[in-house]
Amino acid sequence: MREPTYRDAIKAGWQLAWHHKSLWIFGMFAAFLGQMGIVELLSKMTFGVSYFRAPSFFVYAWDTFSQAGLSSLLRALDLSVDKWVWLIWxxxxxxxxxxxLAFVAVVSQGAxxxxxxxxxxxxxKKFESTSVSWDHSRKHFWKLFGLNVLRKCVLALFISFVVWGTFNALIEPSAGDIVLFFVLFLMAAMVGMxxxxxxxYAVGYVVVEEFSFIKAIxxxxxxFTRHWFVSFEIGFIFIILNIVFVVIMLLGMYLLFLPSLALFAAAFLIQSTGLYxxxxxxxxxxxxxxxxxxxxxxxxxxxxTWTYLFTxxxxxxIISHLVHLFHGGK
Incomplete structure (x- = not known):
């Protein structure tokens, strides 16, 4: 039997995505669960650095609350009965x-x-209605939800360490602070991936093999321990694919905003706010x-693509592509 390759996985993933457009609605909701690996980590770290300050978010929240004061908060909540009803609703x-949204996103991922x-x-080959996959995934909602929540919580913990290290490296940095930042960043990147x-893999075991939550983990x-090198190879391939995705998105934005630029130019010439x-x-x-x-x-x-590789x-x-090359293709 021919050894499966990464090219086979990418080809299978693209064929499924292109020939089964009914899955796009699942993809739209599943996208809310985030992308894979270091790309999501970097985006969340950037968000964290922009809005939080050392030593932690809890200190930031406490400072904000202290500045506002309890009395200010109580005055803001001094509403009439009808406004309270509208606020509660x-x-x-x-x-x-x-x-x-959480339910649909998680079930869509499993579907x-x-x-x-x-x-x-x-x-x-094409298969029957995707409703079968939806029903199958719905039965495993709580296990899939738990896996996603567990990953988000652990990832958020490591991102908070990176944010803390970032501020230490930016505010009166010492050599130790800079080294600490790089160590935390590399650790968080590895953990994120x-x-x-x-x-x-756990989602695959839950959906495909119908394992329990603990057994799936x-x-x-x-x-992963048996295919750790393969996993990292695929992870870096997906970093490249994410970059391609961003490039396509930016090119599309440029092309689709060209008509708007024409309207902006016309609005400038005739001084029309409505046209702008x-x-x-x-x-x-x-x-x-x-x-x-x-x-x-x-x-x-x-x-x-990941599901193909998981199966x-x-x-x-699967043998690592680099290992395969180093052994002369044997």
Whole structure:
């Protein structure tokens, strides 16, 4: 039997994403769970550095609360009965929307994994309705939800360390602070990637093999330890794919905003505020559907590619591409 390659995985992922457009709706919601590995880590670290300051977010929150004061907070909450009713309803609506979004995103993630597995088992042939995958994933919602929450919590913990190290390196830095920052950054980057690998494998075990929560985590760890070099190779490939995704997104934004630029030029010449506003609206009307579709396709593609690799690792095993080269292709 021919050894499965990364090219086979990417090809299978693209075929599933392109030929099964019904999965794009799943990809749109699953994208809310975040991307893989170091890309998500870097984006969250940047966000954290922008808004938090050392030594931690809790100190920042306490300082803000102390400056505002309890009396100011109580005055802000001094509302009439009807305003309290509207506020409570608004909070309930937001909480309900958040719960709905979390449910759909998690189930969509599992549905893509299940669909990819069926696609692989049928050797790339089209399969029946994706509703089967949705129903199958829905049965495992709590396990999938728990895996995603666990990953987010551990990742957030390490990101907070990086943010703390960043501020120490920026505010009156010493040589030790700079070294500490790089150590924390590298540790967080490695942990972020490993957590992403483990999440992919654990989700695969839950959806494909229907393992329990704990058994899926243990099996994912064993699979990672047997294929750790392969996992990192694939992780770096996905970093490149994420860069390609960003480049396509920026090119699309440039092209789709060209009509808006024409309207801006016309608005400047005739001094028309309405035409300028129309240009802004037109740009967003064209760009938002583009980025939603692009993000949905990329999420389906990425999840399907990882699922292909998971099934091959789990059932057949994959040899590292670099190891294969160093051994002369034997």
């Amino acid at each position: 608004l909070i309930i609506i937001f909480i309900g929307f958040g719960i709905f 893509i994994v299940h669909s990819a597995t069926r696609f692989i088992e049928k050797n790339g 490993v957590l992403s690998f483990l999440l992919v 243990r099996s994912a760890w064993r699979l 506003t129309a240009g802004i609206i037109l740009g967003f009307v064209l760009f938002i559907p583009f980025i939603v579709v692009l993000g949905s396709v990329f999420t389906v593609f990425g999840t399907a 091959k690792m789990h059932r057949e095993g």
